[in-house]
Amino acid sequence: MSALTGLLRKEVYHILRDRRTLAVIILMPIVQVVLFGYSIRTDVKNVRLAVVDPSPDNVTIELANRMTANGVFRNVATLRSPDDLEGLFASGAAQEAIVFENGFAERLARGLPARVSIITDATDPNTGSAMQSYAMAVIQDYEQRELASRPTGVRIIPQVRMRFNPTRESSNLFVPGLMAMVLTIISAMMTALSLTREKETGTMESLLVSPLRPWEIIVGKVLPYLLIGFVSVLAVIIEARLIFKVPVVGNVVLLLAEGVLFTLVSLALGILISARTSSQRVAMLTALVGTILPTLLLSGFIFPIESMPLALQVISNIVPARWFIFIARGIMLKGVGLAYLWRETLILLGMALVLLGVSTRSFHTRLD
């Protein structure tokens, strides 16, 4: 019987016999897909729309109907004058209003510029701008088609198109981020906790005094978590597909391979954390602040990196999840392969090698 097999079996016992940890490992990915899937929404639906139309006419009525045609807007009020808008916005009865000027259709017919105001509740700026751009798109679309049929000279009309996620489903975007999140928790935090526990109970000393090589101790420790991480990623992909119909456009095998690479980076971080801490509580906090929060906040998972201050953008470069999420989005949503993602893959690979090297070393000398 080889020493490594024994170590692996021991680790499996640890995991299986610790009911709470087991529950966390199994339930966390499943629950998080549902939680994040329904809670992180950057797409807007059922926006409460008020229409102010002082001179109703076939043009304004058609425009108003188009607004509500695709389920994004729901007409809650049609008013003659904008005076009552204030109350509707204040009470939250309306989130957006389109206000046609008096004689809108008539001006259009005479070839004069016709004005329409779009007023948006921007309490939540992201939702606000999303609602606004939907409304703009509807009006521009109409304008373009009407103009095409008139010989009144050439006007350049901007076209707006949302690529790769044409329906702007935010669930498409959250799945890669969630995979990074789940992997970080399982690989970095669980590994750090499990290694620090052995330090706390003193069993680590016995392993270090034994003829086991440091790499054997590490492999015996991380291999089970690598496996669990792999299964969790599969579970997330399958669940996201079943519940939110999130596609994997590209190569699933490549996606899983990249997942393993990212898991290695996280495992190495977990080992590093455990080498620097001596209690499970500190290890837990360090993993939270050092790996999970950056994965949540600085990776582009929830907040776009482009809209961060420059300093944070620079810092985000050292967050492994940033690169993994980029890769996973590329594979899942764009269907691109290594030809486009080799740079990011190399970065992850580099991180994995450096961190595994450093963590093995720190493990070796941790008792000095």
Added chain:
Amino acid sequence: MRGTSEIVIHAKDLTRTFGSFIAVDHITFDVHAGEVFGFLGANGAGKTTAIRMLIGLLAPSSGEAFVAGHDVYTESELIKRDIGYMSQRFSLYDDLTVRENIRLYGGIYDLTGKEIRERTDRMLTRLGLEDAANDLVRSIPLGWKQKLAFSVALLHQPRIVFLDEPTGGVDPITRRQFWELIYETAAAGTTVLVTTHYMDEAEYCDNISIMVAGKIAAFGAPSELKKEYCVDSIDEVFVRLARPAENEAAQADA
């Protein structure tokens, strides 16, 4: 006296510093094969640091040391095969059964499946733990755990076994039984190096060293040390060595 003339642990001017703090300060001693060697000292005197250097968990700052004939600087991998170690915290896995713990360590020390099974059965019989073989270690009494940890440290039949405060927290009767196990082990030819701060236990050792502030303040057979200091117990020797300043203060008060 169980010891033979063969030296299995040799330390000369062995020193370990942490920054400006000298944890172990030029200690020199020899341990002979088959003896029970007591490593005594107050908490923080440097016992554990010294042991960690000998078993390869800590690199010495200077000096030399050989364990089972291997140099601690360059041959720690060889040392590891020849020694057993039981830490203060028993080093067993709480969430594994007695049998699983034994099998784990058997595997780590490259024993074959057959060897592991035979030695497990023999050990369980000797310790009277047959009925608890499939119980989680968490659920067995502290005294049993301690004996089990000791036996597991001996599973691969090492030449030397290091026991770091093995009797902390157990009752006097269990301590006594534990020392019987130590004697049996030494009688079978395994050298035992044991640290303790129970001075009555020191009386059971063939040779002892008393560490004070990183240095070996006294070294020899317990009977010789008592004679040398003209006292009746090692406890008194220890008090004289370890707390001279406190003693003087106490006398001044009186």
